[in-house]
Amino acid sequence: MSVSRRGFIKLLGAGTACLGLSKLGIDLGPAQAYAAGLKTEGCKEFVSICPFCACCCNTIISVRDGKIISVEGDPDYPVSGGGLCAKGAALLTMHVNKHRITKPLYRAPGSTKWVEKEWSWTIDRIARKIKETRDHDFITKDAKGRQVNRLESMFQLGSSQMDNEECALSHQMLRGLGVVHMDHQARI
Ligand code: SF4
Secondary structure, eight states: OOOOOOHHHHHHHHHHHHHHHTTTTTTOOOHHHHHTTTTTTTTTEEEEOOSTTTTTOOEEEEEEEEEEEEEEOOOOOOTTOOOHHHHTTHHHHSSOTOOOOOEEOOOOOOOOOHHHHHHHHHHHHHHHHHHHHHHHHHHEETTTTTTEEEEEEEEEOOOOOOOHHHHHHHHHHHHTTTTEEEEGGGGG
16 A cells, blocks of 8 residues: 555554553544544645745645635645645635735725725726826936936835735836835745
């Protein structure tokens, strides 16, 4: 019988625990039957990757009835050996999270209240503000007359929920506008 590394680790973990408890004279029959029916029972497993950094750690995603039930590290992946850092370990909450905000929130200048807005309104406003700021502040030459073509009055802070591709696209867009100030939450 061939056993994958993942299967081997599962067997090893279960075997070690059973050995310890059975030595104490504890009947593991009911516990073993229950453990076999834990939350991922009946789930379909998919190998995927964590999108948050260039390590690209493999993940095992368990799906039941079209819903993600669990995301864990893949022990068969040689780079991480089944480990995930804090961001990767919290991947499930990127998909399943009742606190997740699904509509843009806008706080008017001087206001203390956040108001829900439609995406079309939000995107129009952001585009208008970017254009106004760039038209007003774009610098073509520095104090010594050297060509610089940059925009110093705009800054972007990337969210920790942005994945590699989103970061790359966002970075390219900002560089295209001449923005020189940008950072990412993960670096702070
Ligand atoms: S789990 Fe952590 S180290 Fe691995 S890809 Fe995700 S962010 Fe990078």
